Amino acid sequence: MSTISDSLTILISTMKVQSIIARRFDRLSVHGLGFSDFIILNLLDNAPVEKMRRIDLAEKIGLTASGVTRLLLPMEKTGFVTRESNQRDARVSYVVITAAGKKIFEEARQTAELIAKELLPSVKAKDLKILSETLFALGGNAY
Amino acid sequence: MSTISDSLTILISTMKVQSIIARRFDRLSVHGLGFSDFIILNLLDNAPVEKMRRIDLAEKIGLTASGVTRLLLPMEKTGFVTRESNQRDARVSYVVITAAGKKIFEEARQTAELIAKELLPSVKAKDLKILSETLFALGGNAY
């Protein structure tokens, strides 16, 4: 038995915590959304022009471009997002949130906030700040 | 545009950070191990009797029992772990780390520690402790 470092322990622990978080957010399925769908809608809703390039979505959410393409396919079909081309660069296809997308996001957001409260009830504000900063240093988004 | 809470932001950020961590640990493939394989070997190496029930591995790593069964199949074939039955409870099949498993774990551990240092170079010792405790509150393991 050889003990691993605190740093490595924290990284492994993060992996487990992620699986716990992901499972809790399965409840978003009552809105017909996966957690990744919800995160995408949040990014779009907060984007200055309510549209983003697929590649930027991928970078922000921590998926590959391929993963984003596949994630968006059903969302386009359902009508939560649509495509928009870029006049100056024909390679780009923007992802635009629709009115239906905004509506479902607003509903899902209520559920998501409830889940967040359930998950982080006892964590002190100060500790949350440290967690937040560390996550940011590790590449997490600041929003 | 409606702003989400700090708590929710942190949970989403954790998801992204997890994807960054997982990608870095892809490097463990030089040892023929996935990150999950490595975590399993670490759990077994640290277990008091160097064996664990599948269900306990699942709980500790944050997977389902099904996921553990499928994860262990190739590791059994390669000979990093073996099975052992429980005399008192025939439902249980223990997972036991082999000498080969210990050897590869020891090698992979060096790589893993390097990656951990690369990922968390600047995080202060005090923050690491708080971080560790926060993750534990969220269901992370203490080890």
Next chain:
DNA sequence: GCGATATAATTGATAACTCAAGTATATGTC
């Protein structure tokens, strides 16, 4: 000791990704 219920593990079908390769377009260099 028997039936109801709970637990440990596995399996079939499926979901949500990844990587590598391919297509289309843009940009830089000479």
Next chain:
DNA sequence: GACATATACTTGAGTTATCAATTATATCGC
């Protein structure tokens, strides 16, 4: 302005997980 290189996105094949159902065994209440 042609050619090499880079970028945005998609697609085929494979991986790694999930859930629901199944099998086998154990435990509880009577």
